[in-house]
Amino acid sequence: MKFSDDKLKQVDEMISHYPEGKQKSALLPLLHFVQKENGGWLSSEAMDYTAELLKIAPIEVYEVATFYSMYNLQPVGKTVFEVCQTGPCMLRGSDGIVDYIYEKLGIKPGQTTADGLFTLKTVECLGACGYAPMMQLGPDFREHLTKEKIDALIAEGKTKAN
């Protein structure tokens, strides 16, 4: 993995948010950036490159990447459904959403479809309790979910892949 000059400029911009010598503070934003550039997950190579960019030890990257739930340490499908299942979403029927996705795609939480298109994850509270049930889809939230909306999201995921 090696960034172009343009990407390296973006890395420098991130590091410029902190005082001299505190570039390690850019680790979380940089890992988001690296993950996006690496097809949605953090390989060992990607993490080592991150360490190199910030001039820190690789272990400092590994321990952070394994702590936060938004970093994927395994490859994921092209579309990742992250369905919230904490109390307030449960009260509004999030279990039914997870069941319906299983019915349509045959995947349980943590699984990816054989064609690599969809991954289903269950996640804990995402701060959309008033708009439940909901899921995270890439950088966006999809709220007030219904079976019809799930059908549409699946169709959208398939179109995107073609």
Next chain:
Amino acid sequence: MGRKLLLDKAHIEGIRHYDVYRREGGYRSVEKALKTMSPDAVTEEVKKSGLRGRGGAGFPTGMKWGFLAKPEGVPRYLVVNADESEPGTFKDRYLMEFIPHLLIEGMITASYALGSNTSYIYIRGEYWWVKEILEVAVQEARNAGWLGKNILGSGFDCDIFVQPGAGAYICGEETALIESLEGKRGNPRIKPPFPAVKGLWGCPTVVNNVETIAAVVPIVNDGGDEYAKLGIGKSTGTKLISACGNISKPGVYEIEMNISVEEFLYSDEYCGGIANGKKLKACIPGGSSVPILPANLLLKTAKGETRMMTYESLSDGGFATGSMMGSGGFIAMDEDQCVVKHTYTLARFYRHESCGQCSPCREGTGWMEKILLNIENGKGKMSDIDLLWDIQRKIEGNTICPLGDAAAWPVAAAIRHFRDEFEWHVTNPADALKRNYGLANYEKPLEIAVAAP
């Protein structure tokens, strides 16, 4: 209708952007503070306002600011906590999404009071689009001269950066947030030293919630005394409440802290009552960590007094019969909901979010989750209920940070008030798999003990 100080203009078209925000009177507090007030005078107004931290702890903000150490030649930092992750809470998201400049304005004014030349907003990574909204707002403020060097010719320099988290509830705890902002795992620090003395990069730091900092704007504009006139007693001003669960109108409401819980829950101005004509069974009034109350303790206190939407009234009766204002995450449950299952999802949440540093929390949260799942699945024993009680008691107070308490309290309160529902799951396992316990006596008015003459 109660007064609104934060969201009164949030619905105006285009208010997300600088021009409209400024036209509507935005950034007056920065002008007033930088041109006519000393930093200490700003802090003084915040003290007078009685403003209390809106993130959950309710600690007086002015006092927190007063603790900030000011050693010569050492930078100081203001960090805004936008790691909103307490189940039931989505108020800060609303404020940042619809009126982001209110937060930026509050931050500049607060940074001036605290002497912070670089301030950060730490926002949960899942709110990615909100982060982008904030970044646009910061750039607009910078372009208009409200950030940068020598703002308004005052000699005060300030810049703001937006830092994303990456999925960790624990980073809402201020020392974990600081660790995370330093590029580390979100493991809370042992206090003391407090952040006010040794915070970000070892420098004096104030960490404040989004809503707290936004409230600085009306406080500086109108004066702390005016702000303190709103509300009741030590619950001054307005509070954002995010209402969810089985209500007709979930959403974010700004209330003046002088209305009753009943008005908030049943009036059409706010929640609009329980959805689908059902009855209220239980409610967690201040985010998942605070004690759940059965309907009959929510609307009235154990003394039979009307329960109000204030810090004091919500906690009236202590943990025996009261709850807390917390973060303002108001979760209502209708008669068809299962308290055991709901408590299980919360236990699972805390197990997932425990950072793992302290054994009582790391081990206890997972243990509670397993027991609750067993009971929910009809595989529980009567002794499990006592065991759960025992575990939560051994977590509470025995951890570095309050996550342990936050994990223990929901389990404790559920057993305290809904023990018969837990026992029913144990004695009727087959039934419990098919249906829920229902409303039982949870809304039946309590008999109020009359004080002896």
